[in-house]
Amino acid sequence: MIHKRKVAILGATGAVGQRYIQLLQGHPWFEIEVLAASERSAGKKFKDACNWLMETDLPDEIAEMSVVNADVESVENAGDVHLVFSSLPGDLAGPVEAEFGAMYPVFSKASAHRMEQDVPLIVPEINSDHAELIRLQQKIRGWKGFITTDPNCSTIQLVLTLKPLMQFGLKQIVVSTMQALSGAGYPGVPSLDIIDNVVPFISGEEEKMEAETLKILGCFNGECVENADLKLSASCNRVNVKDGHLESVFVKLDQDPTLEQIKEAFINFKGVPQDLLLPSAPKHPIIVRNEKNRPQPRFDRDSGCGMSAVVGRIRKDPIMTFKYMCLGHNTIRGAAGGGILSAELFVAKGLA
Ligand SMILES: NC(=O)c1ccc[n+]([C@@H]2O[C@H](COP(=O)([O-])OP(=O)(O)OC[C@H]3O[C@@H](n4cnc5c(N)ncnc54)[C@H](OP(=O)(O)O)[C@@H]3O)[C@@H](O)[C@H]2O)c1
CATH class of the missing domain: 3.30.360.10 (Dihydrodipicolinate Reductase; domain 2)
Structure with a gap:
């Protein structure tokens, strides 16, 4: 029996972030706790910060959630999070994901860390064994959490x-x-x-x-x-x-x-x-x-x-x-769906 993990989505208002919200509705292992984006959106209700583009309706409880800044302090103040999905712009993702990775499992859709030697680049059907790289990453970086990435x-x-x-x-x-x-x-x-x-x-x-x-x-x-x-x-x-x-x-x-x-x-x-x-x-x-x-x-x-x-x-x-x-x-298997499948793999392997 897998206990439900509370998750934060960084970049929640964007094309990929919205897809995460849609795909995580009713997910058996993950529930959305915190929505984070830029300071343009922080402090607003999600429905006011985001131009909802999904074909399904914006869920009521998500619409009313407050968006916070995408930094560790703001996310921790907003809720008790176990795992982080990041769909931040590539140039920003490097330092922000590293800040989160020190403490949380981070599943990144951005390109910033993909090619780093101690960071897995996962397609679960192909190279699930590469997930073990995070043990090395945690040792080298002295982190409690980790960063793992999905491809372009x-x-x-x-x-x-x-x-x-x-x-x-x-x-x-x-x-x-x-x-x-x-x-x-x-x-x-x-x-x-x-x-x-x-x-x-x-x-x-x-x-x-x-x-x-x-x-x-x-x-x-x-x-x-x-x-x-x-x-x-x-x-x-x-x-x-x-x-x-x-x-x-x-x-x-x-x-x-x-x-x-x-x-x-x-x-x-x-x-x-x-x-x-x-x-x-x-x-x-x-x-x-x-x-x-x-x-x-x-x-x-x-x-x-x-x-x-x-x-x-x-x-x-x-x-x-x-x-x-x-x-x-591209926004399901190529982005949010791929990120969720990777997170399911890590949870099933006891790594997150
Ligand atoms: N679109 C795809 O098909 C796809 C597929 C695979 C990977 N990716 C990757 O996923 C990431 C997100 O892509 P996207 O298509 O969702 O982009 P997007 O629609 O432009 O969304 C970007 C998100 O990042 C937030 N953001 C922008 N500047 C920020 C800042 N300074 N601080 C904190 N948050 C900030 C935005 O928040 P605001 O609304 O507040 O500006 C928004 O939530 C990128 O790294 C992209 O390369 C995209």
Whole structure:
């Protein structure tokens, strides 16, 4: 029997923070105790501080909660918290998350700490064993708490689909993304920049995909993570879609499996969250669509309650070995849903 943990959300008024609030309604293990954001919002009721963008109604009890500043003192004055979800802007997250990490388990969606040697970068189906890195982190930093991170929203769904291909000797990956507007937060990309347009640049995104993938698919040797021996080239674009990042993926494999074997590998893929029946684990981490024109963001982003990567158009490639399309919901699996699944993993392992 798992006792309920009271949680604080840092960046609660933003695109990801709102998704945390939505997904944590009725959660069996976590309940929202404190909502924190910038000093622009602090002191206001949540309903006055936030432009609620979720399709479901803003819950009454959340609407009436007061927002506090995102610092340890303000959060501690506001409630008794066991665990922290952070969706702060990347530049701010570094020092603020470190302040919280000294005392609390911190589950971060920001990029600030992802590539630090003693910080796990977790996709629970792939590298749940990397969670053990926090023991080393606590020893090195002398912390009671810890920081663990989730990947960038375009990396999570990609690595979910790459992991089952490693059995065929995955060597090289070329990926081109078509990323949704909500990936840029709220209010995000100015409307006149994106209506009737595609923007072929997202600052820092390609570098993140190229570096994070190697760490996630790497091996934890008890002291550090050794990067996977892979090469990845990413090209990232912002498109006029509300939610859901679509990616065109080309993979080079050592072996020459049949199309049917590739499909089977995707369909049969599962990991620790499915074995442990974690509350937010999708039954199928990867869903394969057979229609010739799927996946599409509008139709497929909510598959598996937004927690599954959806793959389609798997075909042989004349230069690489195979190519396919994959889609993931950037604020669910790519952000708040991924953060909650990581926290469930740590709780189930007795680490938080
Ligand atoms: N959007 C996605 O799909 C996605 C996916 C994965 C990861 N992420 C990452 O998640 C983080 C949040 O992204 P988002 O899309 O939710 O951004 P967002 O919509 O711009 O929200 C930012 C949040 O941070 C708060 N904030 C801003 N400045 C602050 C300050 N000086 N002190 C304390 N709080 C401050 C904002 O509060 P106020 O309302 O008070 O300004 C708001 O709650 C980023 O690091 C982003 O890279 C986003």
